[in-house]
Amino acid sequence: MFNSLRIPHYFSSALSREIDELYASAAIANFALAVVMIFEPIFLYSVLKFTVQEVLLFFAAVYACYVLFIPFGAKVVSRYGYAHGILFNIPFQVLFWFFLFGSQENIAFIYIAPIIFAIQKALYWPAFHASVARFAREGQIGREFSMMKAIINLAFILGPILGGLISERFGVRMLFVLASSIYTLSFIPVFLHKEIFIPKIYQFADTWKLYKMFPKKFLAYFGFGEELLVLTIWPIFIYVAVQDYADTGKLVTIATLVATLLVLGVGKLTDEWSKQKLARFGTWVYALVWFMRLCAKGFWGVFTVDMLSRTIKDVVFVPLSTLTYERAESTHIMPYVVFFEQTLALAKFLAAVVGIIVFGFIASMFGQLAGFYSLFILGALFTLLYAYI
Helix, strand or coil: CCHHHCCCCCCCCCCCHHHHHHHHHHHHHHHHHHHHCCHHHHHHHHHCCCCHHHHHHHHHHHHHHHHHHHHHHHHHHHHHCHHHHHHHHHHHHHHHHHHHHHCCCCCCHHHHHHHHHHHHHHHHHHHHHHHHHHHCCCCCHHHHHHHHHHHHHHHHHHHHHHHHHHHHHHCHHHHHHHHHHHHHHHHCHHHCCCCCCCCCCCCHHHHHHHHHHCHHHHHHHHHHHHHHHHHHHHHHHHHHHHCCHHHHHHHHHHHHHHHHHHHHHHHHHHHHCCHHHHHHHHHHHHHHHHHHHHHCCHHHHHHHHHHHHHHHHHHHHHHHHHHHHHHHHHCCHHHHHHHHHHHHHHHHHHHHHHHHHHHHHHHHHHCHHHHHHHHHHHHHHHHHHHHHC
């Protein structure tokens, strides 16, 4: 599939079949997600009229459930295989969108949606991460992962602008139908060939040992608390700044295009330079970008910050992820994957809870804009934790 499209000599050896198929599956899934993802928090805020604190509370519920569910998802994936984990997540992703967007008619649905979303994550991410750790070629994991990130970014180039236009003209129901239809196809590439998989027993005790072995890595993965704010608060801020679904989609599309042009180079640097040094350099610059959000005004101001954020985040994310996959492959893949994802989920839960408190206090005293700024500063503080990688 993607082997024929790769840049000559970019990889020292060809992609494995499993990674090639995972690329294709990720491209389909992420195009579906790109159509709708940025509009999920905006839907809560602008359609359901949630406050910023209530949006954060919704996602706090998602990640609280995810912390509990991921060991069970890992058990399912370890028993049935990585490809089946990707297959099993699909109905839960579609159900999540159904309950999320159906809550406009029946608000009771909004209480079910976080549980469904957490189950989807618990099935998908162990399968995805374990596949990369197991099948990526040694010595080129950074380049392979950066190429996958570029493919995902390509999906996010077309997705937001398409989602914005559909939301403007046909409403969020059509957005749900389109995204669900595309996402359902994402299992096909990983089932083109029979999966060769030996069932294993996963026990959480194996993950618990890793918490004791890697206390600094635990702190580093806690940096992902900033991602919760990027994925929930920043889209709302963009929407407030530009006041238009279509323009919001266009802004994210252009910013993602610029970031995509640079991410492949980051992967090559990751394989050739010190991953820790590259990630730590990116951490400090990325924290500064969080502070730049305090100055973002109007379409072009928000665009510039969003483009810089997406670009610099890859300087952190690609080497950090490469180190994660290398450690998982060199220890025990599934226990380490659960360690990574569970820590990440704890961080996002904490970011949501602290965000609720901080925003409520600052906004009540100085206004909503100051509340947004306080969350950007919180994001910068979480970002600094990446330096412990």
